[in-house]
Amino acid sequence: MSFELIMGMIALFGMAAIGTPVAYAIIVGVLVYLGVSGQDLAIAGTTMVQRLFDGFLLLAVPLFIASANIMNAGSISDRLLQFCIALVGRFRGGMGHVNVVASLIFSGMSGSAVADAAGIGKIIIDMMVKSGRYTRGYAAAITAATATIGPIIPPSIPMVLYALVSNASVGDLFLAGIVPGLVMGVVLMGMNSLISHRRGFGQEEPVPLREIPGLTVRATPALLMPVILLGCIYTGVTTPTEAAAIAALYALMVAAGLYRAIKLKTLYQIFVESARSAASVGLVIGASMILTYIVIQENVPQAISDMFSGAEISPLMFMILVNILVLLLGCILDATVIILVIIPLFIPTCRELGIDLVHFGVLIVVNSMIGLITPPYGILLFVINAVTGIPLKEIIREIWAFLAVLIGALVTMIMFPGIVLWLPRVFGYGG
């Protein structure tokens, strides 16, 4: 590592640590690097603009943000909830199961865990607390834990970002996320059952079986989103980015047409909010891209790769080490930054060790989502605390059990790549 890179990193991490917006901290760090090494300062801006302009895949990001916002705005969540209650409310700890199933379904419509937690998550927490059967800390904790499934099941913004840095196919990554997402759902439901039996949480009034088909039909349009998305990509009808536009159009049609849940004014507001999040996420993406440009210019990924191949480390050991690192970083860093800045450092080593990049990508996304609920700095915990007012202390006390089973699921996925790679292989993935 050169002197100028060290100076740049000190500026970057120093500023980020004291609360400078991450994107600006990166830009300042890059300017310091360019200044100390005597390069043209304009490179920072021009490279950033050029990379954003060329990174066509990234356009899926604002479109997924828009479709998530559309889906969360309508009364779609109500219908889905009724469907979930009918399905799993009858079991002990019913609302906890409803929470998991609703997240599984909702994750098929939005690519953002934060949107899931703030949208449908808040509704379920209110229902759980009102029923009087659950403590508010438990309701908040299980909601945070289930929201992490959101970006594992397609559509998924983190997977798009990973595809950009690794050149893995978005379609394969999306397919590869489905089984791990379901596995996470199953382990969370298992933990919920266990805790519910032990503490004697009640079940919901069983919905008569004959009502289930009707409720299913009413929920079907919303359930179809991932099918349409993957259908568009896999049949080659659209590119992955265009499929994101189709997803947004479909969300709009379902919300406005079928469920009559959206007014023009709401729609305008959705676009304003989506533009706002797209701009702030876009700036972080752009800043991460110039940082990556410099890190590659300095040959850091190659140095890391050489270091690992010198140490004759096994692929499994490497995976475990990287995952531990990401898990730790996830406690303090944003998932976007981890995927765009930290992960590219390890991609050459993965290639060298023959690690499958789709498998690796899904593990990293699962891992950085777990980071969203890891105290002390878990964005999802903050979001739920913000929208419900449930004290962080109570949420954190209940989160550990769920955190443990999710990490258990991650370890299983590391050990058995088949969980991740089976589905894409069925559809012809060669890795």
Added chain:
Amino acid sequence: MKTLSKWFTRGTEFIAAMALAAIFITFLLQILFRYVPFLEPIGWSVVLISLLWVFVIFFGCSFIVREQDHVTFDVVYLAAPRPLRKILALITAVLVVAAMVYAFPATYETVFANRLMELKKIQTIRVPITGDRIAIKWLFAPFVMLMAVVTLRYLWRIYTVLRFGPPETEIDMLIGNVADDEEAQQ
């Protein structure tokens, strides 16, 4: 003055929302024109979309992204006592302003005073009606604007921090509220 800033916010929000809507619609047109018989696939859509995307990011961050909307690691800031926060907020603002002022001349020159930027045109799209091609400098212009606006915003922040004390973050305010609630309960 208050009404002026309100209308300014509304105007900038409108522009950003419309740019995003335009991206969305252009995507749909691109797919439509490829599959509907008798329509020629359009070639300009990809470039237009990318251009708008760059614009949405830098225009958005200049005008409609509020300070608390940015991705921030604020654990240390939140843990710090108030006088220290004031210093941290000032360090951030001063360094950002310094970096922007430091890099602005070079960036401005590269984008606006460079003949290549003027001569090189953005491919495949033209201004409607006049049919002129767009110089590539306009692709980079929103970034130059961001640098100028960020400088002004953080100068203003230095003033407000000195005058009114350190800014509170969104999470900060909420945690504050919850803490107040707990005290009230006890």
